[in-house]
Amino acid sequence: MSTSLAPPGIVHEGTLVPVHNGGDSTIWLPFEKVKLYTNAFIIQDGKILLGYKKRGFGQGLYNGFGGKVEPNETPAQAAARELQEEAGIEAPLRHCGTLFFVLKNFRDHAFYVDIFVAKEYSGTIIETDEMRPQWFSTASEGLEKLDDMLPIPYDKMWADDVFWMPLLLADRPFIGRADLDKDNTMEKWWFAEKTS
Numbered sequence: 333m334s335t336s337l338a339p340p341g342i343v344h345e346g347t348l349v350p351v352h353n354g355g356d357s358t359i360w361l362p363f364e365k366v367k368l369y370t371n372a373f374i375i376q377d378g379k380i381l382l383g384y385k386k387r388g389f390g391q392g393l394y395n396g397f398g399g400k401v402e403p404n405e406t407p408a409q410a411a412a413r414e415l416q417e418e419a420g421i422e423a424p425l426r427h428c429g430t431l432f433f434v435l436k437n438f439r440d441h442a443f444y445v446d447i448f449v450a451k452e453y454s455g456t457i458i459e460t461d462e463m464r465p466q467w468f469s470t471a472s473e474g475l476e477k478l479d480d481m482l483p484i485p486y487d488k489m490w491a492d493d494v495f496w497m498p499l500l501l502a503d504r505p506f507i508g509r510a511d512l513d514k515d516n517t518m519e520k521w522w523f524a525e526k527t528s
């Protein structure tokens with residue numbers, strides 16, 4: 333499928349295969365500034381580590397561990413720093429996706445988020461002022477669940493996560509954009525798998 337379908341804000345090389353797109357809005361929300369963010373996940377042995385955001389942006393939602401890329405950092409360095417700051421651990425993170433978010437009632441900047449993943453980590457997972465880490469089962473409905481582990485709580489996550497997280501879990505590189513309203517509803521979205 334043509335790569336020219338990618339929405340504004342999506343920067344990419346190679347071949348993209350769109351997997352989801354939709355929304356009632358006919359236009360992508362405009363944006364002026366873009367700020368760089370990271371988000372990191374540990375996925376191992378049928379489980380994924382998420383953090384419950386205790387304060388600030390996205391409070392009350394489960395997410396990976398991440399935040400803003402500081403001016404002196406690469407996204408990979410920022411991802412490692414945020415994982416240490418928010419969960420107390422280190423991990424051999426590798427890049428697996430890129431997401432672009434525009435919030436309807438937040439016109440300060442759009443979010444360009446590099447997504448990282450690791451299968452291992454070192455150190456002891458700790459609760460921090462910002463995040464309460466928790467393991468969730470990655471097993472699909474109908475399959476055997478890990479002992480006492482809840483499934484991924486999509487109803488308590490950013491609304492876009494359900495579209496790209498299956499690609500993350502399947503280790504399939506992805507890219508996408510979502511425009512969200514202030515109540516965490518999706519206005520318009522487009523997600524693709526990167527096949528080269």
Ligand SMILES: Nc1ncnc2c1[nH]c(=O)n2[C@H]1C[C@H](O)[C@@H](COP(=O)(O)OP(=O)(O)OP(=O)(O)O)O1
Pocket residue numbers: 369370371372388389390395396397398399400433443445490491492493510512
């Ligand atoms: N829509 C959506 N889906 C999934 N993930 C995210 C979004 N929007 C987002 O912003 N995010 C991610 C991107 C980042 O990982 C975090 C937001 O980072 P934040 O905690 O605001 O950044 P910090 O640098 O930690 O902020 P301060 O601690 O400096 O205030 O959510």
